[in-house]
Amino acid sequence: MSQANAKIVAQDSADVQDHVVDKITTNASxxxxxxxxxxxxxxxxxxxxxxxxxxxxxxxxxxxxxxYILLSGEVEILKKDQNDKDQVVTKISEAGTIVxxxxxxxxxxxxxxxxxxxxxxxxxxxxxxxxxxxxxxPELSMRILKSLSNKLKSTNERVIQNTVCAACSKxx
Numbered sequence: 733m734s735q736a737n738a739k740i741v742a743q744d745s746a747d748v749q750d751h752v753v754d755k756i757t758t759n760a761s762x763x764x765x766x767x768x769x770x771x772x773x774x775x776x777x778x779x780x781x782x783x784x785x786x787x788x789x790x791x792x793x794x795x796x797x798x799x800y801i802l803l804s805g806e807v808e809i810l811k812k813d814q815n816d817k818d819q820v821v822t823k824i825s826e827a828g829t830i831v832x833x834x835x836x837x838x839x840x841x842x843x844x845x846x847x848x849x850x851x852x853x854x855x856x857x858x859x860x861x862x863x864x865x866x867x868x869x870p871e872l873s874m875r876i877l878k879s880l881s882n883k884l885k886s887t888n889e890r891v892i893q894n895t896v897c898a899a900c901s902k903x904x
Contacts, residue, residue: 770871773869774865777857779855781853782853783805783848785849785851786847787847789807789832789846789847789848792818795842797839797860798836798857799833799862800830801855802829802831803828803853803854805825805848805850805854806824806825806849807852808846808847809824809844810845811844811845818845825850829879830875830876836859836863
């Protein structure tokens with residue numbers, strides 16, 4: 733490896749190391765909290781906002797492109813049933829969970845609703861600011877790929893389960 737290439741690799745390594753440095757801060761209750769470099773970068777693109785229990789942040793069928801990252805609290809994912817009533821599909825309380833990204837990436841209406849089930853703090857992005865963050869923060873891109881892969885895996889497992897159950901019922 734030439735000295736010029738070695739210098740570029742060393743410089744790139746330094747950039748990568750700086751990119752993953754965490755920041756330690758104190759929260760409102762006086763506890764020390766570690767904020768990852770990725771989180772620090774995300775705050776440059778999104779806006780931290782409190783939401784109250786019962787508020788809807790996403791409505792099924794709507795065309796808005798806002799993306800949300802749960803910082804604290806809990807949300808529930810809802811899907812309309814055949815009587816047009818919202819049914820809870822799942823609840824999410826894991827900090828860092830991204831919701832609303834599929835509609836932004838696919839440029840399609842929302843497929844589910846999201847309601848706040850406990851007072852929550854959420855990082856809110858316009859569709860464009862989220863896309864810009866994805867392009868500029870490689871760790872975010874990887875997190876989204878992992879999240880979407882997990883959603884696809886879960887869907888595949890449900891399809892397989894339903895197919896197996898349907899096949900079993902035909903044999904009865």
